Amino acid sequence: MKEMDGRVVVVTGGASGLGRGMVELFVEEGASVVIADVNHDSGAAFAEQLGPTAAFAHTDVRDADQIQATIDLAVERFGGLHVMCNNAGIGGSFRRFLDDDFADFDRVMAVNIFGVMVGSKV
Numbered sequence: 682m683k684e685m686d687g688r689v690v691v692v693t694g695g696a697s698g699l700g701r702g703m704v705e706l707f708v709e710e711g712a713s714v715v716i717a718d719v720n721h722d723s724g725a726a727f728a729e730q731l732g733p734t735a736a737f738a739h740t741d742v743r744d745a746d747q748i749q750a751t752i753d754l755a756v757e758r759f760g761g762l763h764v765m766c767n768n769a770g771i772g773g774s775f776r777r778f779l780d781d782d783f784a785d786f787d788r789v790m791a792v793n794i795f796g797v798m799v800g801s802k803v
Contacts, residue, residue: 683711689759691751693717693742693800694769696724703766708734713759717742717751718769742769742796743788745803752803767800 690707694700696718707714708731717740718724728737736758738751755762773789 683709686711688712688763689715689755689761690764690766691715691717691738691755691762691800692766692768693740693748693751693796695766696720696727696737700766700768701727703768704731704735707764712764715751715755715758717748740769742767742800743791745799748796748799749803765800765803767797769796 685707688711690712692700692704692707692714695704695714695716697720700718704714704716704727713734714731714736716724716728716735716737718737719739719741721737721739724737724739728735736754738754740747740751742748752762752765769792771789771792773785
């Protein structure tokens with residue numbers, strides 16, 4: 682028996698990077714996983730590669746309704762949700778603080794803070 686047998690997991694930002702690695706490990710350990718990501722092509726291809734224990738949901742974590750739809754997909758397709766892995770994140774400006782114009786501040790906060798808060802609440 683594997684550690685995650687029968688468990689259902691959502692991984693935001695699951696189509697690449699650290700999120701992709703988490704998805705692979707969860708599947709190896711027996712979980713069914715919803716890959717939630719804004720990158721449709723990579724996410725859909727990855728889910729297809731993993732087979733029937735994976736599904737892709739186009740999810741922008743800045744949108745609470747999209748997060749809820751992703752969770753609804755996990756429940757409908759796999760029968761529940763046991764682990765919500767709020768992994769999605771983006772970098773901001775690499776300018777020095779005093780030189781930063783904060784043009785992307787709202788976008789960074791929406792993904793890195795709001796997305797985690799909403800994903801943890803639903």
